Amino acid sequence: MIEGVVITPLKQIFDERGKVMHMLREDSEQFIRFGEIYFSCTNPGAIKAWHLHKQMTLNYAVIYGEIKCVLYDDRPDSKTRGQIDEYFLSPENYCLITVPPLVWNGFKGLGTKVSIVANCATIPHDPLEIERKSAFDSSIPYDWGIQHK
Numbered sequence: 001m002i003e004g005v006v007i008t009p010l011k012q013i014f015d016e017r018g019k020v021m022h023m024l025r026e027d028s029e030q031f032i033r034f035g036e037i038y039f040s041c042t043n044p045g046a047i048k049a050w051h052l053h054k055q056m057t058l059n060y061a062v063i064y065g066e067i068k069c070v071l072y073d074d075r076p077d078s079k080t081r082g083q084i085d086e087y088f089l090s091p092e093n094y095c096l097i098t099v100p101p102l103v104w105n106g107f108k109g110l111g112t113k114v115s116i117v118a119n120c121a122t123i124p125h126d127p128l129e130i131e132r133k134s135a136f137d138s139s140i141p142y143d144w145g146i147q148h149k
């Protein structure tokens, strides 16, 4: 796992009316501070990548649909420099993925419906603290196409 990334399994509480999905509480080990929560909705097959936040710690949970979330570490001082990690996130694999600043991240919508990624972030959205690259930028060694094995 990329240095500084934390995966926390999350609880869902079901009853005949529906369910409650946990996400983040102030007494969680992963809680740093509250900046903003927003929901990124991704169409099937769409790729939202690459983003790098210079200051924001991300806390992602996929509350609906399914995404492939990909992380790439190019931090010069990181023990996991050069590593790519893939996570398949959905209510069926319901967890919080905490991503520290300076780790490249992106995701692709899977399945046949819109996917909703909640981000409970440590600072409010600020376009000036985000760096972006095309999903197909050759400086990141990742192919977003489906890999048939």
Ligand SMILES: Cc1cn([C@H]2C[C@H](O)[C@@H](COP(=O)(O)OP(=O)(O)O[C@H]3O[C@H](C)C(=O)[C@H](O)[C@H]3O)O2)c(=O)[nH]c1=O
Binding pocket: 038, 039, 040, 041, 048, 049, 051, 058, 117, 118, 119, 125, 130
């Ligand atoms: C998040 C946000 C976005 N915007 C504007 C900026 C763009 O004009 C437009 C789409 O934003 P963006 O291309 O950044 O959307 P996503 O690719 O879904 O990414 C966003 O959601 C994923 C999960 C990330 O964590 C990104 O950091 C976050 O930016 O909404 C705002 O005006 N306010 C906001 O709070």
